Amino acid sequence: MQTEFTLAQLADSDTAQSEKILRACVHCGFCTATCPTYVLLGDELDGPRGRIYLLKNMLEKGAAPEADTVKHIDRCLSCLACMTTCPSGVNYMHLVDHGRRWIERHYRRPLGERLLRRLLGAVLSRPGLLRPALLAAALVKHLAPLMPARLRPLLALAPSRVPARSADDRERVFPAEGVRRMRVALLSGCAQRVLMPEINVATIRLLTRHGAEVVVAPGSGCCGALTHHLGQHDTALAFVRANIDAWERARTDSGIDAIVVNASGCGTMVKDYGFLLRDDPAYAEKAARISGRARDIAEVMAELGLRATGPAKGLVVAYHSACSLQHGQKIHREPKELLAAAGFEPVDIPEGHLCCGSAGTYNLLQPELASRLRARKLAHIAQTGAGVVAAGNVGCIAQLSGAGVPVVHTVELLDWATGGPIPPALAASAGAAAR
Ligand code: SF4
Ligand code: SF4
Numbered sequence: 001m002q003t004e005f006t007l008a009q010l011a012d013s014d015t016a017q018s019e020k021i022l023r024a025c026v027h028c029g030f031c032t033a034t035c036p037t038y039v040l041l042g043d044e045l046d047g048p049r050g051r052i053y054l055l056k057n058m059l060e061k062g063a064a065p066e067a068d069t070v071k072h073i074d075r076c077l078s079c080l081a082c083m084t085t086c087p088s089g090v091n092y093m094h095l096v097d098h099g100r101r102w103i104e105r106h107y108r109r110p111l112g113e114r115l116l117r118r119l120l121g122a123v124l125s126r127p128g129l130l131r132p133a134l135l136a137a138a139l140v141k142h143l144a145p146l147m148p149a150r151l152r153p154l155l156a157l158a159p160s161r162v163p164a165r166s167a168d169d170r171e172r173v174f175p176a177e178g179v180r181r182m183r184v185a186l187l188s189g190c191a192q193r194v195l196m197p198e199i200n201v202a203t204i205r206l207l208t209r210h211g212a213e214v215v216v217a218p219g220s221g222c223c224g225a226l227t228h229h230l231g232q233h234d235t236a237l238a239f240v241r242a243n244i245d246a247w248e249r250a251r252t253d254s255g256i257d258a259i260v261v262n263a264s265g266c267g268t269m270v271k272d273y274g275f276l277l278r279d280d281p282a283y284a285e286k287a288a289r290i291s292g293r294a295r296d297i298a299e300v301m302a303e304l305g306l307r308a309t310g311p312a313k314g315l316v317v318a319y320h321s322a323c324s325l326q327h328g329q330k331i332h333r334e335p336k337e338l339l340a341a342a343g344f345e346p347v348d349i350p351e352g353h354l355c356c357g358s359a360g361t362y363n364l365l366q367p368e369l370a371s372r373l374r375a376r377k378l379a380h381i382a383q384t385g386a387g388v389v390a391a392g393n394v395g396c397i398a399q400l401s402g403a404g405v406p407v408v409h410t411v412e413l414l415d416w417a418t419g420g421p422i423p424p425a426l427a428a429s430a431g432a433a434a435r
Contacts, residue, residue: 001023001025001026005019009062014098022056027049035048036077036355037077039354050072058103065102065107073100075366077357079355093328100229104230117232121226121235125235126222127194134194137158141155157364159195163198166193171188171217172215174204174216176207178211180211182304183212183255184215185216185217187263189223190222196397199263199394207297210301212304218249220243223270225269230361236276240287241283243273244286257293259290261295262296263392265360267295271294274292296331302337308341308342308417309418309419312344314345316388317387317388317390317413318348319390320407321348321349322391324393325393339390339410339413357374358400387405388426390407391409
């Protein structure tokens with residue numbers, strides 16, 4: 001693709017990077033058919049190729065974008081299915097990330113929209129704010145129909161009961177059982193640790209049982225992805241730097257073999273820290289080192305080798321391959337192999353390359369499109385006849401839960417098969433069926 005940036009524009013590192021990405025696109029349109037929003041809306045501007053043109057024009061112009069441009073970029077899920085399809089290696093992720101930052105800096109959204117985005121960025125990424133916000137939301141959830149339209153999806157997705165804070169989910173070292181084979185830092189995260197604390201607890205049990213010492217490093221927390229995808233660049237980078245500092249301290253204290261991430265949206269972000277801080281002389285080297293050590297929990301467990309105990313559960317598991325795992329990190333085979341090794345029967349979900357509509361804050365900001373993608377995914381899950389759905393990302397689990405089939409994190413099943421308790425969502429569903 002031809003570009004027309006000025007030399008002055010290309011002096012900016014982000015613009016120079018985006019220009020390279022744009023030039024790699026040959027506008028073949030192969031990516032269009034696998035884009036969820038194009039599949040739903042059938043509009044070229046709601047597909048990757050159309051968005052690439054919009055981003056190019058916006059960045060070349062170097063001015064505030066039109067509302068229509070913002071609308072089509074906002075509708076993008078950042079699911080990265082287009083990157084899997086693209087034969088030319090176009091890094092759409094870095095391009096749209098740059099576009100979102102540009103929009104945040106140069107476009108004035110309506111007041112309600114601005115406040116909502118600020119609220120989501122501030123609250124979701126800070127467990128200390130999210131917990132009381134969810135407790136308050138649970139109290140007024142039944143009043144959702146009376147609330148302003150923009151707030152209704154927030155209340156609809158808020159749980160009716162907020163789980164208690166887990167005693168295991170705190171900053172400390174969890175020793176390996178038996179001989180220590182590995183020492184890892186676990187990203188404890190933000191929203192997941194409030195909404196589904198059982199995931200970190202199961203992850204710690206699974207890792208320590210297989211010989212990994214687990215460090216939850218003081219000072220680590222949100223990976224920065226939520227604010228990054230809202231275009232709130234400075235806030236996102238503050239989270240990124242805090243994590244890097246925390247893990248570097250843990251590394252220099254006693255060594256760290258890997259940074260383990262059990263939410264694939266966060267894993268894609270941590271693996272990109274090196275790129276995000278490439279121009280920061282104080283952090284570039286450390287950030288690249290952290291990204292190089294970041295691993296999804298499935299990668300680490302594949303390396304450690306799974307030791308299943310007891311008879312095979314024989315349960316058919318519909319494996320939902322989160323976009324950030326399959327497209328963002330190109331991890332698709334390992335979780336299914338681990339499930340099979342643990343005695344489950346993993347099955348693929350038809351149209352598995354398409355997003356479920358969760359996508360960070362997407363289901364809160366684009367509720368209509370998100371609910372259409374959810375319904376489509378649930379219909380495909382029903383076709384599998386599976387008794388449980390497994391996914392490696394908390395956003396997908398929240399998005400697909402509540403429709404009958406229990407949805408759990410893959411690590412919860414692996415933990416159960418290797419000596420841990422039955423996942424709470426599965427136990428609740430079995431209890432409901434028995435009543
Ligand atoms: S598939 Fe790749 S090269 Fe083709 S239009 Fe899409 S992004 Fe451009
Ligand atoms: S990231 Fe997903 S929604 Fe966005 S353009 Fe690519 S395929 Fe479409």
